[in-house]
Amino acid sequence: MKTTLKSAIALLVALPSLALASTWDVDTAHSGAEFSVKHMMVTNVKGSFGNVKGTINLDDKDITKSTVEATIDATTINTNNAKRDEHLKAPDFFDTAKFPTITFKSTKVEKAGEGKLKVTGNLTMHGVTKPVVLDVTGPTKESKDPWGNTRTGVEATTKLNRKDFGLTYNQALETGGVAVGEEVTVNLDLALTKKADAAAPAPAKK
Numbered sequence: 593m594k595t596t597l598k599s600a601i602a603l604l605v606a607l608p609s610l611a612l613a614s615t616w617d618v619d620t621a622h623s624g625a626e627f628s629v630k631h632m633m634v635t636n637v638k639g640s641f642g643n644v645k646g647t648i649n650l651d652d653k654d655i656t657k658s659t660v661e662a663t664i665d666a667t668t669i670n671t672n673n674a675k676r677d678e679h680l681k682a683p684d685f686f687d688t689a690k691f692p693t694i695t696f697k698s699t700k701v702e703k704a705g706e707g708k709l710k711v712t713g714n715l716t717m718h719g720v721t722k723p724v725v726l727d728v729t730g731p732t733k734e735s736k737d738p739w740g741n742t743r744t745g746v747e748a749t750t751k752l753n754r755k756d757f758g759l760t761y762n763q764a765l766e767t768g769g770v771a772v773g774e775e776v777t778v779n780l781d782l783a784l785t786k787k788a789d790a791a792a793p794a795p796a797k798k
Contacts, residue, residue: 694716
């Protein structure tokens with residue numbers, strides 16, 4: 593009897609904290625990562641990555657205690673030009689045979705106005721890890737889809753210097769400048785689905 597009572601009390605104590613935390617998975621089929629970089633000093637080339645995966649643990653009481661982890665499949669890079677995409681996968685750039693993924697793991701979450709966050713974390717790309725700050729909008733208001741899933745979404749953007757991650761390839765132009773810009777603008781559009789709450793542990797036997 594004592595064991596059962598103790599288990600019940602422990603569960604009641606844990607319930608408030610459990611109710612204030614939720615785990616969300618990135619819906620890969622409806623999420624993506626896009627980038628933009630200056631080409632020949634005159635135009636912007638845009639591209640994207642598919643197969644974005646990740647988990648966000650939201651603390652509903654104090655969102656600054658939330659955490660984010662995400663992985664992007666670098667081999668899915670697409671700039672709508674097959675020859676250029678093959679070059680981007682090669683050792684001159686991402687070297688996807690050696691470094692097939694890009695990862696992000698948050699270290700700090702800060703409020704940045706109504707519906708805005710700044711998420712600082714470690715970005716690992718091309719075998720190099722550097723801190724970056726994501727400007728995040730969201731999460732959006734939760735909604736139910738026709739299949740009973742709870743959904744929300746976030747948008748995030750950042751700018752980074754590709755040379756910081758060892759992506760140093762370039763060609764000088766006769767008219768001055770270089771063929772590929774160093775600053776890259778990154779935009780993430782993530783659809784999230786809520787994980788079902790874990791079942792409560794069964795009471796201990798007497």
